[in-house]
Amino acid sequence: MERLYGLALELYGLRPGRVLDEDNLTVVRDGVSGELCYCSVMGALGEVLSMHAYIGAEGLRQFRKMEAEEVADPGEFFASTYCVYVEFLPRAGL
Numbered sequence: 001m002e003r004l005y006g007l008a009l010e011l012y013g014l015r016p017g018r019v020l021d022e023d024n025l026t027v028v029r030d031g032v033s034g035e036l037c038y039c040s041v042m043g044a045l046g047e048v049l050s051m052h053a054y055i056g057a058e059g060l061r062q063f064r065k066m067e068a069e070e071v072a073d074p075g076e077f078f079a080s081t082y083c084v085y086v087e088f089l090p091r092a093g094l
Helices: 002-014 056-067 074-080
Strands: 026-029 036-042 049-055 083-088
Touching: 002 083, 036 056, 049 056, 056 074, 056 083
Parallel strands: none
Antiparallel strands: 026 036, 036 049, 049 083
């Protein structure tokens, strides 16, 4: 967990939302499983600052469904999507 939080802080410091929009996916390969992860950064509008990693072909398919607005309920989306994410909030928002 310590390493994960350290990496999240590094990501926050890079401010990727100033350069990337949420539909600009960055693809990385998981070093353990070899699976591709499709990463989306949110934050260009300044409302939310987060990074989602959609895992494998199924994760990418779910991302595309959301992007095409085929998912009506956000709860349904997160319950059925294979992803991990980090969201940055002000301390008062915790």
